[in-house]
Amino acid sequence: MKRVLIQLxxxxxxxxxxxxxxxxPQQMLKACDAIRNPARPFRLKTELVEYRDGxxxxxNGLEVxxxxxxxxxxYDNLIxxxxxxxxxxxxxxKAGRDMWFYDPNNKASIRTSPQQRxxxxxxxxxxxxxxxxxxxxxxxxxDEDIQDGEHQICHCHKLNLTQSVSEATYARIELWLNPVxxxxxxxxxxxxxxxLKTAFYRRYGxxxxxxxxxxxxxxxxxxxxxxxxxxxxxxxxxxxxxxxLRPEYFSSVKVE
Amino acid sequence: xxxxxxxxxxxxxxxxLASARGFAAASDTEDNALKLVDSQAIxxxxxxxxxxxxxxxxxxxxxxPNGLDDTAMRISPTVRxxxxxxxxxxxxxxDRVDYVSSxxxxxxVALNSLRELYxxxxxxxxxxxxxxxxxxTNGSAVGFNPTDxxxxxxxxxxxxxxxxxxxxxxxxxxxxxxxxxxxxxxxxAIEAPRLQAEPDGASFSPDLGATNRRNQFLLEGxxxxxxxxxxQLSLYQGAGESPRFGLNSTLLVxxxxxxxxxxxxxxxxxxxxxxxxxxxxxxxxxxxxxxxxYTTSNQVSVTAEFDHDGAAPSGSAWRGLMNGNPNTYAxxxxxxxxxxxxxxxxxxxxxxxxxxxxxxxxDTAVIARYDxxxxxxxxxxxxTYHFNDHVDxxxxxxxxxxxxxxxxxxxxxxxxxxxxxxxxx
Numbered sequence: 001m002k003r004v005l006i007q008l009x010x011x012x013x014x015x016x017x018x019x020x021x022x023x024x025p026q027q028m029l030k031a032c033d034a035i036r037n038p039a040r041p042f043r044l045k046t047e048l049v050e051y052r053d054g055x056x057x058x059x060n061g062l063e064v065x066x067x068x069x070x071x072x073x074x075y076d077n078l079i080x081x082x083x084x085x086x087x088x089x090x091x092x093x094k095a096g097r098d099m100w101f102y103d104p105n106n107k108a109s110i111r112t113s114p115q116q117r118x119x120x121x122x123x124x125x126x127x128x129x130x131x132x133x134x135x136x137x138x139x140x141x142x143d144e145d146i147q148d149g150e151h152q153i154c155h156c157h158k159l160n161l162t163q164s165v166s167e168a169t170y171a172r173i174e175l176w177l178n179p180v181x182x183x184x185x186x187x188x189x190x191x192x193x194x195x196l197k198t199a200f201y202r203r204y205g206x207x208x209x210x211x212x213x214x215x216x217x218x219x220x221x222x223x224x225x226x227x228x229x230x231x232x233x234x235x236x237x238x239x240x241x242x243x244x245l246r247p248e249y250f251s252s253v254k255v256e
Numbered sequence: 257x258x259x260x261x262x263x264x265x266x267x268x269x270x271x272x273l274a275s276a277r278g279f280a281a282a283s284d285t286e287d288n289a290l291k292l293v294d295s296q297a298i299x300x301x302x303x304x305x306x307x308x309x310x311x312x313x314x315x316x317x318x319x320x321p322n323g324l325d326d327t328a329m330r331i332s333p334t335v336r337x338x339x340x341x342x343x344x345x346x347x348x349x350x351d352r353v354d355y356v357s358s359x360x361x362x363x364x365v366a367l368n369s370l371r372e373l374y375x376x377x378x379x380x381x382x383x384x385x386x387x388x389x390x391x392x393t394n395g396s397a398v399g400f401n402p403t404d405x406x407x408x409x410x411x412x413x414x415x416x417x418x419x420x421x422x423x424x425x426x427x428x429x430x431x432x433x434x435x436x437x438x439x440x441x442x443x444x445a446i447e448a449p450r451l452q453a454e455p456d457g458a459s460f461s462p463d464l465g466a467t468n469r470r471n472q473f474l475l476e477g478x479x480x481x482x483x484x485x486x487x488q489l490s491l492y493q494g495a496g497e498s499p500r501f502g503l504n505s506t507l508l509v510x511x512x513x514x515x516x517x518x519x520x521x522x523x524x525x526x527x528x529x530x531x532x533x534x535x536x537x538x539x540x541x542x543x544x545x546x547x548x549x550y551t552t553s554n555q556v557s558v559t560a561e562f563d564h565d566g567a568a569p570s571g572s573a574w575r576g577l578m579n580g581n582p583n584t585y586a587x588x589x590x591x592x593x594x595x596x597x598x599x600x601x602x603x604x605x606x607x608x609x610x611x612x613x614x615x616x617x618x619d620t621a622v623i624a625r626y627d628x629x630x631x632x633x634x635x636x637x638x639x640t641y642h643f644n645d646h647v648d649x650x651x652x653x654x655x656x657x658x659x660x661x662x663x664x665x666x667x668x669x670x671x672x673x674x675x676x677x678x679x680x681x
Contacts, residue, residue: 083645
């Protein structure tokens with residue numbers, strides 16, 4: 001009897017520990033954000049290359065300047081176009097739901113809607129820095145072994161993310177995180193449940209003190225032969241002035 | 257019974273097989289995409305150089321209202337130098353030459369447009385001063401901008417009827433300006449002095465008389481009224497004129513729609529009196545443009561705008577002008593072109609644009625203008641294919657409809673077809 005009681009106590013302890021160790025999905029998402037995004041204002045370079053049916057059809061060079069908004073734990077972003085030459089020094093600002101586009105040639109600041117894409121196949125939300133934990137509520141679905149972006153089998157936690165604020169780019173996301181909560185793969189869905197795109201986060205490398213993905217491969221949900229490669233480089237701490245995040249100041253933004 | 261069981265088992269197996277195949281297909285798709293990008297070498301984008309240049313070659317065919325056709329070749333090189341220095345100073349030079357090789361209006365002669373030449377200083381991240389020739393554009397509307405105060409006489413050669421392009425291909429104004437920003441607003445003051453009495457049509461003249469014919473002053477302020485709503489108020493005064501007040505505002509209506517409203521009002525003579533240099537009585541004149549831009553999920557953007565110019569001729573005044581003295585009519589039309597005001601009191605503007613929709617790297621735009629007063633219409637279509645990082649190939653077509661002296665029926669270029677080859681260095 002005594003032996004059975006001890007066994008029961010041990011079993012309950014293990015269950016209790018297992019329950020206590022059950023990770024909080026929102027915390028996992030925050031940890032994932034910390035891997036994707038530096039915590040202080042920063043800049044980075046992004047190369048966007050689009051392929052259709054196996055052939056490269058377009059490329060863009062961007063510089064991204066990001067800092068956390070004063071009254072929110074979401075990022076404000078200023079995107080500067082650096083290639084090709086026809087788009088040089090054009091700017092895109094995303095601050096909350098506000099989006100602006102600036103062309104230095106006509107000096108016009110044009111307010112755009114979130115639905116208006118400015119960069120080929122990818123959404124504006126794909127190129128800007130975003131904290132997913134701010135925009136989505138996470139639920140842990142379970143653990144799965146999946147193939148990662150480098151053709152390896154990876155044991156992952158699968159999260160189901162549901163849009164929690166209106167400025168979120170997608171209605172729902174399925175996100176796979178590895179054991180240290182680094183993003184490996186994601187499916188992005190419309191409100192009606194249609195798969196919009198698949199993303200693989202890969203080629204992890206050290207940037208600003210943290211191991212971060214240096215590439216995202218995006219596969220179109222409707223046309224799977226439409227592929228976009230986003231490559232990130234030249235991360236650097238950068239004190240992004242508040243004035244840069246204001247459309248009134250666009251004509252004076254100048255980076256060397 | 258046994259047959260039914262076999263049938264169910266067969267169906268279940270078929271379904272399982274189909275779903276297994278579906279999963280495999282999805283994995284293959286992902287694998288193929290990953291293998292594709294694995295093999296690609298990509299360069300890190302280099303920092304852009306301060307010097308930019310491009311050249312346009314544009315053969316065109318024009319049909320005048322009298323039915324005569326003419327062909328022309330336009331060559332337009334553009335250079336821009338924009339350099340910032342470590343201590344907050346910045347220098348900008350922007351120049352364009354338009355050479356048209358025919359007997360068309362403005363043709364057979366090169367026209368240089370010194371669009372910008374200025375220095376700026378940024379003593380702090382929230383203050384900027386500028387000195388020199390600066391292209392100051394203003395206005396939240398698309399087809400008609402009553403608060404774009406420095407547009408008068410600024411276009412030396414009209415390359416395109418697209419208002420976006422006209423804002424690029426124009427002269428800046430020589431001015432001194434200062435801007436300061438704070439958390440919930442900004443203030444900008446601009447003073448543009450009188451430098452030359454009359455415009456100068458000489459080919460390589462800086463044409464200061466076009467943009468600095470009189471002293472001008474502009475004060476602009478923005479204030480964040482609510483989240484996502486930061487209207488701009490402006491006060492403009494040109495020498496010999498009463499002050500004009502202005503308002504610009506935009507609003508995100510929903511995820512796909514942006515609304516805009518632009519208004520300007522003040523005591524002034526009618527457009528006709530100004531065009532004919534008549535000292536008529538001044539009255540409070542209002543000009544405004546209101547509309548919205550809607551973008552569909554497949555990236556077709558539609559802008560619809562209502563334009564009103566209270567100082568422009570109403571129906572009876574316009575009919576009188578159309579049927580009156582031809583010289584007076586011509587003088588007024590010329591003034592409208594240079595001032596970029598509306599020809600008559602009310603108009604509609606629509607712009608439809610697509611990017612990568614029909615063909616990858618193909619941008620298309622269609623503009624329609626409709627004069628509500630005389631029911632004339634204007635259509636312009638443009639398709640630009642980005643052949644590679646350095647070459648654009650474009651085709652522009654335009655046509656006008658209306659009676660011979662109507663707003664659009666009386667345009668100098670009734671129909672036009674132009675092929676534009678652009679090379680970016």
